[in-house]
Amino acid sequence: MPSVDINIGPVHPALHEPEKFVFKVDGEVVVDVEPRLGYVHRGIEKAAGEKTFTQAVYLVERVCGICNVAHTLASVQAIERAFEVDVPARAKYLRTIIHELNRLHSHLLLLGVACELMGFDTLFMMLWRDREVVMDLMELATGNRVMSAYNVIGGVRRNISDHEVSTIRKALTSLSEGVKRYRKAFAEDPTIRARCVNVGRLSPFKGISLGAVGPTARGSGINVDVRVKEPYAAFDEIQCTPITYNEGDSWARFMVRIDELHESIRIIDEALNKMPRGPIRVPVAEVAPQTAESFSIVEAPRGELLHHIYVKKGEDRPLRYRIRTPTYANMPALCEMLKGGYIADIPVTLVSIDPCFSCTDRLTLIDIRSHKRKVVRLKSSI
Amino acid sequence: MRLPSLLKEVWKNLFEKPATVKYPHEKLGVPESYRGKHLLARSRCTGCGLCGEVCPASAITMEQLGNGIFPVIDLSKCIFCYQCGDACPRGAIIRGREVELASWSKEDLILK
Ligand code: SF4
Ligand code: SF4
Numbered sequence: 001m002p003s004v005d006i007n008i009g010p011v012h013p014a015l016h017e018p019e020k021f022v023f024k025v026d027g028e029v030v031v032d033v034e035p036r037l038g039y040v041h042r043g044i045e046k047a048a049g050e051k052t053f054t055q056a057v058y059l060v061e062r063v064c065g066i067c068n069v070a071h072t073l074a075s076v077q078a079i080e081r082a083f084e085v086d087v088p089a090r091a092k093y094l095r096t097i098i099h100e101l102n103r104l105h106s107h108l109l110l111l112g113v114a115c116e117l118m119g120f121d122t123l124f125m126m127l128w129r130d131r132e133v134v135m136d137l138m139e140l141a142t143g144n145r146v147m148s149a150y151n152v153i154g155g156v157r158r159n160i161s162d163h164e165v166s167t168i169r170k171a172l173t174s175l176s177e178g179v180k181r182y183r184k185a186f187a188e189d190p191t192i193r194a195r196c197v198n199v200g201r202l203s204p205f206k207g208i209s210l211g212a213v214g215p216t217a218r219g220s221g222i223n224v225d226v227r228v229k230e231p232y233a234a235f236d237e238i239q240c241t242p243i244t245y246n247e248g249d250s251w252a253r254f255m256v257r258i259d260e261l262h263e264s265i266r267i268i269d270e271a272l273n274k275m276p277r278g279p280i281r282v283p284v285a286e287v288a289p290q291t292a293e294s295f296s297i298v299e300a301p302r303g304e305l306l307h308h309i310y311v312k313k314g315e316d317r318p319l320r321y322r323i324r325t326p327t328y329a330n331m332p333a334l335c336e337m338l339k340g341g342y343i344a345d346i347p348v349t350l351v352s353i354d355p356c357f358s359c360t361d362r363l364t365l366i367d368i369r370s371h372k373r374k375v376v377r378l379k380s381s382i
Numbered sequence: 383m384r385l386p387s388l389l390k391e392v393w394k395n396l397f398e399k400p401a402t403v404k405y406p407h408e409k410l411g412v413p414e415s416y417r418g419k420h421l422l423a424r425s426r427c428t429g430c431g432l433c434g435e436v437c438p439a440s441a442i443t444m445e446q447l448g449n450g451i452f453p454v455i456d457l458s459k460c461i462f463c464y465q466c467g468d469a470c471p472r473g474a475i476i477r478g479r480e481v482e483l484a485s486w487s488k489e490d491l492i493l494k
Binding site for chain 1: 386387388391392401412413415416417436438439461462463464465468477
């Protein structure tokens with residue numbers, strides 16, 4: 001029997017963002033997947049080239065609201081490298097702390113969404129209740145719940161007082177108790193195991209050859225973590241252990257994230273202990289002092305995130321700004337995971353890579369001969 | 383069959399205070415560090431226009447008000463980054479903590 005095409009998206013209850021997938025199915029089994037990206041393309045890279053360096057940081061912060069700290073961190077690091085600016089030590093620690101708080105909030109959000117998709121609303125509510133603790137800490141430390149506007153070129157915007165340090169410590173200790181209970185639920189609960197174990201498998205070989213990044217890769221036993229391999233901010237002085245699971249299924253990818261919650265809490269604690277005193281910001285020239293190309297890679301909650309810029313001497317705007325986001329890197333691996341699975345397992349597999357389509361949609365191809373603009377299908381681009 | 387490990391917590395929740403508050407009647411407030419509606423100290427302002435230059439959202443325009451040129455902030459465009467406050471050499475844009483800015487008309491959101 002020939003396979004049937006099922007369109008899911010651009011607007012569909014299982015997807016939280018507008019994105020379309022065409023599934024070729026044979027009965028209940030998915031035989032092939034064709035993702036169709038581009039519904040939330042906003043032209044941020046082009047727009048960043050028309051803003052001054054200071055303004056571009058606020059623009060790229062909006063590539064993705066959830067991992068905004070990772071975006072600003074990568075952006076300011078790339079600009080600082082091009083400008084050859086040294087950031088004060090305290091600022092590096094503060095950046096690390098906020099970066100990890102951001103990861104806590106992102107992982108708790110994803111785990112909650114995953115529970116909701118599995119129909120486990122109790123755990124969803126509990127995870128999101130505890131996520132509020134992290135949001136309150138973000139608000140306390142940066143001045144806003146979501147859009148932190150914390151990393152600025154040359155340092156950070158705001159210092160953390162000793163009183164705030166103790167508030168953060170106390171809140172994270174109680175959060176850590178909760179995370180222990182949720183870990184137990186994820187590891188043992190029959191509902192979760194029935195929905196996740198052996199669903200959406202990705203072998204380490206496929207993971208490496210398709211270029212998976214972040215928790216998606218680490219769930220298949222691939223030891224990649226930018227924080228360890230290419231330490232940035234204060235990670236050269238803070239111990240960070242990459243979490244890997246060898247199972248390679250959706251369950252393993254969720255377990256990686258839940259263990260990373262503990263690891264992030266530990267990293268924040270260590271950073272708060274080791275944080276030196278001193279200035280948090282240095283003044284930086286508005287125009288580029290030299291023509292340069294630089295890039296910066298950070299470990300965003302969803303995986304490796306790259307910001308790449310070209311600057312020209314005497315210009316106050318980037319010549320070219322390029323961003324590669326983790327979900328985009330994970331798309332080929334996602335297609336591989338979905339193949340051979342059941343239709344009913346699509347939402348769980350999809351959510352297990354923590355997809356963020358608003359960051360993914362920045363690729364448009366222009367056909368030079370016909371001057372036609374078209375959004376590339378991933379299949380044709382790999 | 384083993385009991386799910388969360389059952390105890392679920393049971394406890396039945397007798398606990400809700401995690402949410404009834405918003406307009408009960409408010410949580412914002413911390414000291416919150417970036418809310420600006421306070422413009424016009425007496426300190428020299429009208430240099432630096433704040434309008436740096437604003438990433440183009441929310442600031444310089445307008446003739448009384449006997450000088452002063453910044454006017456359109457809060458419906460503002461992204462509350464406080465880059466303007468950072469740029470101001472005279473400290474004339476002060477961080478405020480007001481968050482409830484919803485309004486029926488856009489004119490109410492023009493801050494002079
Ligand atoms: S807070 Fe930011 S967006 Fe708002 S007026 Fe100031 S510079 Fe512009
Ligand atoms: S930067 Fe400060 S002094 Fe200059 S116009 Fe703006 S508020 Fe006034």
